Amino acid sequence: MLPVQQAEEIIFNAVHPFNSERDREIVDLLTATGRILAQEITSKLDFPHWDNSAMDGYAVRYTDVAETNAEKPVKLEIIEEISAGKTPQKSIQFGQAARIFTGAMMPEGADTVIMQEVTQREGNFVTILNSPKPQAFVRKKGTFSQAGTALLSPGISIGGTEIAVLASAQCTQIPVYRRPVVAILSTGDELVTPEQPLKPGQLVDSNQYALASLVSQTGAIPQMLGIIPDDRELLKNAISQALESADIVISSGGVSVGDYDFVDQILSSLGGEIQIRAVAVKPGKPLTFARFNDSSKPSSILYFGLPGNPVSSLVTFWRFVQPAIRKLSGISQGWQPRFVLAKSQHSFKSDGKRESYFWGQLHLVNGEYEFSLAGGSQNSANLINLAQTNGLAVLPVGETLVNVGDWVQVLQV
Ligand SMILES: Nc1nc2c(c(=O)[nH]1)N[C@H]1C(S)=C(S)[C@@H](COP(=O)(O)OP(=O)(O)OC[C@H]3O[C@@H](n4cnc5c(N)ncnc54)[C@H](O)[C@@H]3O)O[C@H]1N2
Ligand code: MOO
Ligand SMILES: [Mg+2]
Numbered sequence: 001m002l003p004v005q006q007a008e009e010i011i012f013n014a015v016h017p018f019n020s021e022r023d024r025e026i027v028d029l030l031t032a033t034g035r036i037l038a039q040e041i042t043s044k045l046d047f048p049h050w051d052n053s054a055m056d057g058y059a060v061r062y063t064d065v066a067e068t069n070a071e072k073p074v075k076l077e078i079i080e081e082i083s084a085g086k087t088p089q090k091s092i093q094f095g096q097a098a099r100i101f102t103g104a105m106m107p108e109g110a111d112t113v114i115m116q117e118v119t120q121r122e123g124n125f126v127t128i129l130n131s132p133k134p135q136a137f138v139r140k141k142g143t144f145s146q147a148g149t150a151l152l153s154p155g156i157s158i159g160g161t162e163i164a165v166l167a168s169a170q171c172t173q174i175p176v177y178r179r180p181v182v183a184i185l186s187t188g189d190e191l192v193t194p195e196q197p198l199k200p201g202q203l204v205d206s207n208q209y210a211l212a213s214l215v216s217q218t219g220a221i222p223q224m225l226g227i228i229p230d231d232r233e234l235l236k237n238a239i240s241q242a243l244e245s246a247d248i249v250i251s252s253g254g255v256s257v258g259d260y261d262f263v264d265q266i267l268s269s270l271g272g273e274i275q276i277r278a279v280a281v282k283p284g285k286p287l288t289f290a291r292f293n294d295s296s297k298p299s300s301i302l303y304f305g306l307p308g309n310p311v312s313s314l315v316t317f318w319r320f321v322q323p324a325i326r327k328l329s330g331i332s333q334g335w336q337p338r339f340v341l342a343k344s345q346h347s348f349k350s351d352g353k354r355e356s357y358f359w360g361q362l363h364l365v366n367g368e369y370e371f372s373l374a375g376g377s378q379n380s381a382n383l384i385n386l387a388q389t390n391g392l393a394v395l396p397v398g399e400t401l402v403n404v405g406d407w408v409q410v411l412q413v
Helices: 004-014 160-168 206-217 232-245 263-269 310-328
Strands: 024-028 057-060 074-082 096-100 112-115 119-122 125-128 150-152 173-177 181-187 221-228 248-252 273-276 288-292 301-306 339-344 355-365 368-373 391-395 407-412
Touching: 004 273, 004 288, 004 310, 057 074, 057 125, 150 160, 181 206, 181 232, 206 221, 206 248, 206 310, 221 232, 232 248, 232 263, 232 301, 248 310, 263 273, 263 288, 263 301, 301 310, 310 355, 310 391, 339 391, 355 407, 368 391, 368 407
Parallel strands: 074 096, 181 221, 181 248, 248 301, 339 368
Antiparallel strands: 024 173, 057 096, 057 112, 074 125, 119 125, 273 288, 288 301, 339 407, 355 368, 355 391, 391 407
């Protein structure tokens, strides 16, 4: 059995992120939400695009009003009104001002804006009662970003804030990485679909649906290949078909030592390089990981044989597969598993032999994370208490007990 750290290293090293040329597609602005940017975004524009006013008030020449105060007010002639979107027509000379509104272009000659609250207006004249700071309330051209500067780096996930930047840069055709295709299959003679009647001895294939849902949430495209019976030929055909069409293949079940656990043999017979056969993790011990190197394809296809027990398959997905999908997707930072320290609200035990994962809920309380263990049985065959799980508390090898109030590492899922 490999320690978790070693298994993680093997798996993550086997993932070669998408190539920004080969694995790129162009999508419309809003369609880019949730996708990973494949190319640096620059703009030909300065931000702000031109000097403009940050207030409703008057555009003036600083030198005209530098000495102003309540005893020595300065009266300026208003020669133009400039609202947002208008191009100023006149240049401000000594003793002159322009009426201006927030976002409107500064006129030539003016360098400072006085907010209207500290002025008095009489017809075409405005009296300034306070001296401003030089260049007050002017948003200067190019002070946020200059033309040609990188606005967004490749490898970032696109959300509302990035969409705002892309829209402002008038970038409406967005280069993003394609989504990884992840084939998913379940193996087991006992399995039926959620729609089929359940006969004695049978069980609903929940893993396929759970995994497809998590794959989608991770930004990849799930390809559900259905339930494959415990039959060498049928399983071999299904796996070889999956390897044709996907970047990653996930199966659940059939990786332990039983007489009907065929996955490892089939992977070898198909030419797969099995790199992991078991990991010192609980649940999830019989995890299998293999690489298929196809000379006709630019990178290897990765195969994850997850254990069949529902929690074992999800824990190994969260711990190993999800970060691998994120890394493959082109995410440059933060694709790794995310752990936080949390104060445990419950006590729990392990035999200390394998790195053990306990499922439950992570809450932020007064700035500190708290972990609550899911009630009911922490048994790898029990998925009933998995709902609302957003954290897995980790007990390292050699540690056997967490007490109430102890700090534990929790994997965010
Ligand atoms: N003699 C030993 N037996 C087992 C060992 C061992 O070390 N020695 N390891 C145990 C551990 S740990 C696990 S985990 C399981 C893994 O078993 P497999 O990956 O071979 O999976 P199956 O035998 O096919 O099924 C296990 C269990 O999970 C249920 N299952 C399977 N597929 C699904 C599905 N798609 N949806 C829901 N439930 C599923 C299946 O009915 C079984 O109950 O092996 C232990 N045995
Ligand atoms: O360790 Mo196995 O993964 O559940 O029960
Ligand atoms: Mg088995």
